[in-house]
Amino acid sequence: MKTQLVHLSSRLWALIRLLSTDDAYERYLAHRARHHAAEPLLDRRAFYLCEQEHKWNGVKRCC
Amino acid sequence: MAKILWWAVAILGAFALGGIALHRGETINAMWIVVAAVCIYALGYRFYSAWIAAKVLSVDPARTTPAIRLNNGRDFVPTHRWIVFGHHFAAIAGPGPLIGPTLAAQFGYLPGTLWILAGGVLGGCVQDMTILFLSTRRNGRSLGQIAREELGPVGGYAAMLGTLVIMIILIAVLGLVVVNAMRHSPWATATVFSTIPIAILVGLYLRNIRPGRVLEGSLIGVVLLLLAVVGGGVVDSHPQVRAMFDYAGEPLAWFVIVYGFIAAVLPVWLLLAPRDYLSTFLKLGTILLLAIAVIVMRPELKMPAVTQFIDGTGPIFGGAVFPFVFITIACGAVSGFHALIASGTTPKLISSEADIRLVGYGSMMLESGVALMAIIAATLLEPGVYFAINSGPGVVGATAEAAVATISSWGFPVTVELMQSLAREMGETTLFARTGGAPSLAVGMASIFSSAFGQGLLALWYHFAIMFEAVFILTTLDAGTRVGRFMLQDLFGHFSPSLGRTSWYPSVLLSSALIVAGWGYFLYIGVVDPNGGINILWPLFGISNQLLAGIALCIATGIIIKQGKLRYAWVTAVPLAWLAIVTTTATWQKVVSTDPRVGFLAAADQLATKLASGVLPPAQADVAPQLIFNQRLDAGLALLLTGLLWVVIADTLRVSWRVRQGLPVPPSSETPAIAMAQVRT
Numbered sequence: 001m002k003t004q005l006v007h008l009s010s011r012l013w014a015l016i017r018l019l020s021t022d023d024a025y026e027r028y029l030a031h032r033a034r035h036h037a038a039e040p041l042l043d044r045r046a047f048y049l050c051e052q053e054h055k056w057n058g059v060k061r062c063c
Numbered sequence: 064m065a066k067i068l069w070w071a072v073a074i075l076g077a078f079a080l081g082g083i084a085l086h087r088g089e090t091i092n093a094m095w096i097v098v099a100a101v102c103i104y105a106l107g108y109r110f111y112s113a114w115i116a117a118k119v120l121s122v123d124p125a126r127t128t129p130a131i132r133l134n135n136g137r138d139f140v141p142t143h144r145w146i147v148f149g150h151h152f153a154a155i156a157g158p159g160p161l162i163g164p165t166l167a168a169q170f171g172y173l174p175g176t177l178w179i180l181a182g183g184v185l186g187g188c189v190q191d192m193t194i195l196f197l198s199t200r201r202n203g204r205s206l207g208q209i210a211r212e213e214l215g216p217v218g219g220y221a222a223m224l225g226t227l228v229i230m231i232i233l234i235a236v237l238g239l240v241v242v243n244a245m246r247h248s249p250w251a252t253a254t255v256f257s258t259i260p261i262a263i264l265v266g267l268y269l270r271n272i273r274p275g276r277v278l279e280g281s282l283i284g285v286v287l288l289l290l291a292v293v294g295g296g297v298v299d300s301h302p303q304v305r306a307m308f309d310y311a312g313e314p315l316a317w318f319v320i321v322y323g324f325i326a327a328v329l330p331v332w333l334l335l336a337p338r339d340y341l342s343t344f345l346k347l348g349t350i351l352l353l354a355i356a357v358i359v360m361r362p363e364l365k366m367p368a369v370t371q372f373i374d375g376t377g378p379i380f381g382g383a384v385f386p387f388v389f390i391t392i393a394c395g396a397v398s399g400f401h402a403l404i405a406s407g408t409t410p411k412l413i414s415s416e417a418d419i420r421l422v423g424y425g426s427m428m429l430e431s432g433v434a435l436m437a438i439i440a441a442t443l444l445e446p447g448v449y450f451a452i453n454s455g456p457g458v459v460g461a462t463a464e465a466a467v468a469t470i471s472s473w474g475f476p477v478t479v480e481l482m483q484s485l486a487r488e489m490g491e492t493t494l495f496a497r498t499g500g501a502p503s504l505a506v507g508m509a510s511i512f513s514s515a516f517g518q519g520l521l522a523l524w525y526h527f528a529i530m531f532e533a534v535f536i537l538t539t540l541d542a543g544t545r546v547g548r549f550m551l552q553d554l555f556g557h558f559s560p561s562l563g564r565t566s567w568y569p570s571v572l573l574s575s576a577l578i579v580a581g582w583g584y585f586l587y588i589g590v591v592d593p594n595g596g597i598n599i600l601w602p603l604f605g606i607s608n609q610l611l612a613g614i615a616l617c618i619a620t621g622i623i624i625k626q627g628k629l630r631y632a633w634v635t636a637v638p639l640a641w642l643a644i645v646t647t648t649a650t651w652q653k654v655v656s657t658d659p660r661v662g663f664l665a666a667a668d669q670l671a672t673k674l675a676s677g678v679l680p681p682a683q684a685d686v687a688p689q690l691i692f693n694q695r696l697d698a699g700l701a702l703l704l705t706g707l708l709w710v711v712i713a714d715t716l717r718v719s720w721r722v723r724q725g726l727p728v729p730p731s732s733e734t735p736a737i738a739m740a741q742v743r744t
Contacts, residue, residue: 045271053331056335061339063608
């Protein structure tokens with residue numbers, strides 16, 4: 001019961017992080033490691049700034 | 064067994080809908096609307112959207128999506144369907160579905176409710192899902208690009224021009240809503256002002272202190288925002304500090320204009336991005352809270368099902384229930400703006416075509432539900448109070464006594480004392496003539512929240528609701544100005560390559576200034592207009608939003624016909640025809656009606672006559688020439704927008720006719736099918 005609850009809450013936490021893009025950098029690292037292991041990486045801050053610039057380049061919010 | 068269950072849902076839905084439509088008592092419980100809505104959405108999703116996906120669109124889960132094929136870990140990322148749903152819903156749900164239904168409540172609760180339900184299930188959800196599907200099949204291309212490739216350049220340019228105009232009108236009207244909520248309200252003004260340094264603080268935190276820790280930053284920001292609501296109350300209680308935040312409409316309009324310009328040229332990480340995180344959390348939290356409160360409280364709606372104002376004499380905006388309820392409620396029923404999102408970020412995240420139904424149809428259903436909550440919050444107020452808050456001084460009279468006399472004479476009794484005590488409870492000096500929908504929605508929300516979660520906190524709930532609306536209105540304002548800026552820079556790029564560079568500072572300043580001047584003009588006129596401004600701007604916004612929906616549905620219909628599925632074309636053609644009828648009738652009335660409360664030109668002429676004969680008080684005479692010019696400009700703009708729609712309809716008919724005749728048409732721009740099995744190695 002307790003382990004189930006822990007499991008459930010950790011999944012919920014992972015979902016919240018995913019939805020809010022809190023884990024974007026970790027996902028970026030994983031993606032790079034899988035597909036472009038040899039190439040240089042952005043640090044956390046450079047990645048965040050780059051993501052924001054990219055995100056707000058178009059119609060992103062509605063009426 | 065499942066069949067029996069669905070029949071039960073259908074019968075329950077029909078029963079609840081019948082109850083709403085035929086009920087003619089004093090009040091009706093909001094649960095009737097909730098039950099009818101849940102049943103109708105369930106049926107629409109289970110049967111209509113499934114049928115469209117299978118038969119009309121031929122959704123193929125075995126086919127790869129651009130997210131799988133072009134996965135680059137950035138724009139193209141295969142994402143779990145519920146996550147895409149969350150992102151898509153957060154993107155489409157702005158302040159529109161809260162404001163439109165609040166204004167349309169002047170017709171009673173019934174017309175708006177029926178349109179939100181029918182328009183949503185048969186129109187808006189279908190549009191969103193279809194455009195999302197078409198864009199997913201075309202590597203996530205934008206609406207304008209799809210129009211150009213499938214119909215020809217005419218449709219493409221019309222979509223682009225329509226987008227630019229809608230953006231300008233939208234920002235102006237939203238700016239006006241915020242100004243009206245802050246006008247002579249130190250509490251609201253102090254709270255809304257403080258959201259700016261709070262957003263900047265979160266921006267700095269997310270960049271310098273703990274880069275990218277979105278949840279931490281947002282949590283800090285939300286706590287600070289809640290403190291700002293309380294702090295606004297402290298400001299309000301100190302006479303000297305209070306005076307520093309007590310402004311009339313015009314300086315507030317200038318504040319919003321200058322703010323909009325600065326926000327558009329600042330780096331996004333500093334203000335726009337952190338504000339958006341905060342507004343998304345607030346939005347989801349508040350909507351959830353409102354839904355829970357409505358279900359817990361089961362409030363009685365005090366507004367009649369249908370008021371006498373369906374004949375066009377309404378105080379909030381002029382015009383009969385047809386066509387104006389369909390213009391006033393755009394977001395929440397059919398919103399063309401969604402087609403831009405559905406052909407933007409979302410299609411690049413879809414990991415299987417099977418998810419399109421949930422993301423496209425499902426998100427719009429939820430937004431339609433938000434619109435219903437807004438209508439419930441507006442109609443649970445005493446009708447007299449609702450009209451006193453939402454009617455401009457030019458309509459009901461400039462003094463409190465005159466306003467209550469006018470409103471009571473309509474059969475909606477209200478007294479000065481009642482309004483004063485309500486204002487006191489909400490922590491305001493007055494609630495009269497707070498047009499724009501946000502304050503009356505805030506009063507409605509505050510009454511539900513305080514009765515569900517604790518009496519006596521009315522003033523806090525009211526200003527929380529105002530802050531919540533202002534935060535995401537300002538997000539739309541920032542984001543919209545930036546989009547307009549990019550569009551202008553794109554256009555300038557055709558003439559001068561350096562002006563087309565989005566990061567070249569002179570070009571950034573010039574294009575941002577032009578966009579801000581565009582909406583700033585309409586905002587300023589709206590603020591000085593004694594009739595409240597909303598009555599002019601909101602219909603114009605509705606027309607432009609429905610125009611964009613019309614263009615999107617044209618593209619969808621044209622493509623369905625090109626694919627040889629003429630017999631299914633009605634799925635998008637019927638909502639298209641309805642929107643064409645509605646927008647054309649509305650434009651016609653707005654232009655040629657001889658009633659100055661409806662017709663732009665009639666209003667301009669009436670004001671010109673008054674000005675010439677010298678009966679206007681000096682303050683009004685000063686702004687009259689601007690108002691006269693503006694009404695004529697609005698008439699021209701409405702004609703231009705509807706003209707654009709008909710050009711695109713004609714273009715769609717031309718392409719469809721050529722298909723029937725077997726003549727050459729632009730080839731399908733769909734990317735060739737690649738099976739999932741071929742990609743997954």
